[in-house]
Amino acid sequence: MRVVKLALWFMVKNFVNSVKRQWKIYLGLGIFIAAIVLIGFIADNFGSASEEPGANTEISEETEEPYVPNPQLDLVIDDDGCILYENGEIYDIGSLITAAVGCVVVWIFIVLGIVGGSKNGVNIFDMQDVNFLFPAPIKPQSVLLFKMICQIGTSLMGSLYILYQIPNLINMGMNIWGALLLVIGFIVLTMVNKFIGVFSYIFLSRRENLKKFVGKYGFCFMALPIAIPAVLHFGLGLGIYESLNTVFGSVGAYCIPFVGWLMAYTVYAVSGEYLLCGLFMLLTLVGTGLLISVTWRMDCDFYEDAFANAIVLEDAKEQIKYAAAGGMSYGVKHEGRAGKVWEKRRNKKLSFEGYEGASVFFAKTILNRKRMYRLGGLWSSTASVYFWICTGAGLFMRFIVKEISPLALTLVPMFICLVCMFFRSFFNPLQQDLSHNFIYMIPESPFALIGWGMGGQVLDGALDLIPATVVISVISLHPGYGLSCGLLLLSMHVFFGMTALLVNLIISSYLPKILSNILQGIVRMLPFFPVVLAFILGLFAGNVYIAFLGVILVNVCVSLLVYIPCPFFLHSGKR
Amino acid sequence: MLVVSHVTKRYNKEKACDDVSFTLTDGGINVLLGPNGAGKSTLMKSIIGFLKYEGQITVNGYPNKSVEAKRFIGYMPEIPSLYENLTVSDHMEFVARAYRLKGYEAYRDELLARFELDDKLKKFGNELSKGMQQKLSLCCALLPRPSLLLMDEPMIGLDPHAIKEMKKLMNQMREEGQTLFISTHIIDSMDMLWDRAIIMQKGCIKGNVSRQELEAEGKTLEQVFFEITEGLHAEDMRDADMTSAAEGAKSEKPGQEER
Numbered sequence: 001m002r003v004v005k006l007a008l009w010f011m012v013k014n015f016v017n018s019v020k021r022q023w024k025i026y027l028g029l030g031i032f033i034a035a036i037v038l039i040g041f042i043a044d045n046f047g048s049a050s051e052e053p054g055a056n057t058e059i060s061e062e063t064e065e066p067y068v069p070n071p072q073l074d075l076v077i078d079d080d081g082c083i084l085y086e087n088g089e090i091y092d093i094g095s096l097i098t099a100a101v102g103c104v105v106v107w108i109f110i111v112l113g114i115v116g117g118s119k120n121g122v123n124i125f126d127m128q129d130v131n132f133l134f135p136a137p138i139k140p141q142s143v144l145l146f147k148m149i150c151q152i153g154t155s156l157m158g159s160l161y162i163l164y165q166i167p168n169l170i171n172m173g174m175n176i177w178g179a180l181l182l183v184i185g186f187i188v189l190t191m192v193n194k195f196i197g198v199f200s201y202i203f204l205s206r207r208e209n210l211k212k213f214v215g216k217y218g219f220c221f222m223a224l225p226i227a228i229p230a231v232l233h234f235g236l237g238l239g240i241y242e243s244l245n246t247v248f249g250s251v252g253a254y255c256i257p258f259v260g261w262l263m264a265y266t267v268y269a270v271s272g273e274y275l276l277c278g279l280f281m282l283l284t285l286v287g288t289g290l291l292i293s294v295t296w297r298m299d300c301d302f303y304e305d306a307f308a309n310a311i312v313l314e315d316a317k318e319q320i321k322y323a324a325a326g327g328m329s330y331g332v333k334h335e336g337r338a339g340k341v342w343e344k345r346r347n348k349k350l351s352f353e354g355y356e357g358a359s360v361f362f363a364k365t366i367l368n369r370k371r372m373y374r375l376g377g378l379w380s381s382t383a384s385v386y387f388w389i390c391t392g393a394g395l396f397m398r399f400i401v402k403e404i405s406p407l408a409l410t411l412v413p414m415f416i417c418l419v420c421m422f423f424r425s426f427f428n429p430l431q432q433d434l435s436h437n438f439i440y441m442i443p444e445s446p447f448a449l450i451g452w453g454m455g456g457q458v459l460d461g462a463l464d465l466i467p468a469t470v471v472i473s474v475i476s477l478h479p480g481y482g483l484s485c486g487l488l489l490l491s492m493h494v495f496f497g498m499t500a501l502l503v504n505l506i507i508s509s510y511l512p513k514i515l516s517n518i519l520q521g522i523v524r525m526l527p528f529f530p531v532v533l534a535f536i537l538g539l540f541a542g543n544v545y546i547a548f549l550g551v552i553l554v555n556v557c558v559s560l561l562v563y564i565p566c567p568f569f570l571h572s573g574k575r
Numbered sequence: 576m577l578v579v580s581h582v583t584k585r586y587n588k589e590k591a592c593d594d595v596s597f598t599l600t601d602g603g604i605n606v607l608l609g610p611n612g613a614g615k616s617t618l619m620k621s622i623i624g625f626l627k628y629e630g631q632i633t634v635n636g637y638p639n640k641s642v643e644a645k646r647f648i649g650y651m652p653e654i655p656s657l658y659e660n661l662t663v664s665d666h667m668e669f670v671a672r673a674y675r676l677k678g679y680e681a682y683r684d685e686l687l688a689r690f691e692l693d694d695k696l697k698k699f700g701n702e703l704s705k706g707m708q709q710k711l712s713l714c715c716a717l718l719p720r721p722s723l724l725l726m727d728e729p730m731i732g733l734d735p736h737a738i739k740e741m742k743k744l745m746n747q748m749r750e751e752g753q754t755l756f757i758s759t760h761i762i763d764s765m766d767m768l769w770d771r772a773i774i775m776q777k778g779c780i781k782g783n784v785s786r787q788e789l790e791a792e793g794k795t796l797e798q799v800f801f802e803i804t805e806g807l808h809a810e811d812m813r814d815a816d817m818t819s820a821a822e823g824a825k826s827e828k829p830g831q832e833e834r
Contacts, residue, residue: 006672017660017699127656128700132666132715135623136673137645301640307625314656 003142007149015157092249095267096241099248102266104225106189106259113193115218117200118211124151125306127314134303141296148198155190157518162186168528174270181269181277185262188284192258195291202300226396233400240400254280257287358448361433365456369463378463382424386468386489389416394475406478407544413472414485418492422524425496426517428504429457439570446567454497454563461493484548491555498562499523505569523562530554576601576647576723576754577622582630584617591617592628593778599756599771601722604749606765607758608800609775615758616653618775619727622756623650634723646674649721653728655712657700663687664696666715674719686714689740705732713741724748726757730764742768762797772796774803 124147125133133143162183169179204211225247232243247253254264261284268277350371355363369377393413397403403412430453433439439449465486473482503519534554538547577599584592592614599605609615621628624640637644657666667687671679687693690710695703703711709732716724730738745755745768759765774782782803789799 002675006669009672010669013665014658014660017662017665021660021699127654128658130625131650131652131656131712132658132669133673134625135645135648135650136670137642137675138673139642301627303624304626307620 003138003146004149007146007153010146011150011153093241095271096244096249098270099253099263099267100225100244103248103253103259103263106262107225108222109189109193110196110258111218111222113196114200115214117197118204118214118218124148125310127310130303130307130310134307140300140303141298144198144202144300144302145292145296148194151194152191155194156187162521175272177274178269178272181274182266185265185269185281188281188288189262192262192284192288195288195295196258199291199295202295202298202302205300205302205305223392226392226400230400240402258284261287358442358444358452361439361449361453362456362459364433365453365460369460378466380464383464383467385420385424386417386465387471389413389420390468390471390475394471398475406476406481409476410472410478410481410485413468413475414489417468417489421489421493421496425493426500426520428500429454429497430501431504434505434570446570450501450563450566450570454494454501457497458490458494461497462490465489465493481544484545488548488551488555491552491559495555495559495562496524498559498566502562502566502569505566526558530558576635577756578631578633579618579622580631580633582618582621582628582632584614584621584626584628590778592621595630595775595778595780597773597780597783599723599754601754602749602752603770604745604755604757604765604768605771605773606769606796607756607773607775608760608762608796610804611760612777613775614778615775616727617778619725619756619758623648623725646719647722649716649719649724651713651716651724651726651729653731655705655708657703657708657711659699659701662697662699663692663703663711666700666711667718670715670718676719679718682720683714683718686717689744690714690737706734706737709733710737717744721753723754723756726755728759729757730759730761738764762800766796769796772799774800776804 129143129147133146136143138146166176166179166183169182170176174182200214204214229240229243229247232238232246233240238246248263254260256263261280265277265280265284268274268280350367352360352363352367366377369380371377373380373383390413393416394409397409397412403409428434430450433453439453442449468489469482469486471482472485473479476482499520503516503523507516507519531551531554534550535547538544538550541547579598580596582592582595583590595614595618607615607618617626620626622632622639624645632639634644634647637647639648658669661669667679667683670676671683684693687696690713692707692710692714695707698707700708700711709729713729716726729741733741748755749770757765757769769786771785772782773780774784782799784799789796
């Protein structure tokens, strides 16, 4: 309890002091948010007032023929959603899909928590924590609890931008309570992810062999939500939807700790069964409390690991400060196998020949890529992520769901890549350049400096998307769609990068990162409706390429609009 | 007070501390000396409980990593690291809460006034100069009135006034029966203060001398240090002093080029 009080005191003090120091920014943010809410309110009322009474009344003149279900497989759309008949059984498709999506998201978070925890469960401590908390008469587990509570507070603040998804969810047909519950569920999930990470670290810290196994192969377990239904369908001969229902829709599945509980929570939040929703949230919270309790009682000695990580973090911060003051950063020393890899990278012959002026920033990005990544700079970790997402999603759609439409085979992987891209791109793409004096000293126009710098990032993004584009083209058997998808993702990457740059240039470096993320989240939502509208209009025009082109044009235009003010903030952005 | 028994700390295959054993009794200023890489920081951090090691370290009979032992220990790091969004007074309050201190306000005000931080209560951690951060770090270490205060290079970054105050404080703590254990390179700064010196080299303790023993032999701490670490004797040191003094005199002569 004492540690909880200390953590709450610490968080409140930090927040209050941060607001006192940067009250102008907080005030500006508040006004900005209020303006958006007001505009939304006015638009909503204006839209309602302009509708003619009775316009929504639908008169069905079709005569319905009596329905005779196909005992093998048949789809019936009724008032509540899709009902599927398979082998004589009835499955609620809407509920099944919700449960599947909920399960996959929760499972990914949990696996990431376990694997991440096995590697760096205690790199949440700074040097300040080491100097003040570690010598204090507090149990190590309590110190860990203190930091976890602070981290959760920060995560909660950083998740506030999720609230802006509520109107989107409502527009998709969900009621406001369901939307709110989903947002709450997501926030709880991020907390559970952190606690599981810490539990994983402490549990594995005394089991080295298991730790190595989890670290190396843990990510493979992410495929379980897909693998189990596949085994049931292909191995035991169950129907597809019967297999999916066994994993995602059965009562047994809902009993699995955390995964099942949050999956059930999602299903009942969407379907409006709030009592059951509340029950599963309660189970999750009780489970989390038990997890914290077990973690707190485990024997652990993590101070040395935390101390070593804190030194590395502090060293990196000092290097950035030193570099910003005009010094050269010396990098991190790599040992063993990593040292040999870095030696090979250092010895690669690369040159800036042909580039001068602001274009050196463009060249730097490309040369770094060639130096750091395999296949001549093509195969980066980001490229790998998109590649595997598209491969997994595409193969699932083609061979499990048995979808043959090229458009569906393109859109599903593209959408997943988009979600991944959204969360991976909150950092400032020119952070490294802006933290040094160099960029401010070159006698070039700020427009050129920013333009070439971002040009390098655009090419970087394009190269990252090449493997994914190829995969989509192959799986959908439609290179045109694949290429269009790749270009659309690139335009989104550019837009996200520009918003991150602008927000980081405007906001002081002393502000908490979460505020930058909140602002970015808000700014990124601005073109959401034009983008969706452009896509829908294109589809209704009967030409998918027009839809893709519409979205790309909207992104490019908005990106240009966001780019224009950036150079004016360049010199105020020195970190 | 502090018993270090057969402590060995390895980093991969290298021993940073090799079978180190010594005891510190209640009260007194104890100095840990040694060249770079001797293992002083590793030993200090092992005592505080940051590192895993082989052997045993106890404070007043309790294992050093236990909560009971930490009630007796205070720590001042070599490089101060403060929270950016906490003020000077917030830092002191944070320490008071972490250590469950009651009625600490008067002593807090006394410490802050002593080290000229009383007019900087509202300043944030990252707004203080390096020297002020060092002073605040010291105040935070002293606030719980620890029986055993561990200090890693405490004089670095302090102005003359602060150094004077620190020495006064050290004397006062010694008189009150508190034990200080100070790791430092600057032998001169501790010359009139120390009661016991532990000299390390290459991870081992090479010397453990008390002031009385040295004074009885007519030696200084510096002499003993160089004797142990470099094998220099008093005559060698006198010659070395004369050579460096002569070189200094030559370079001061007007019109002469530097070599």
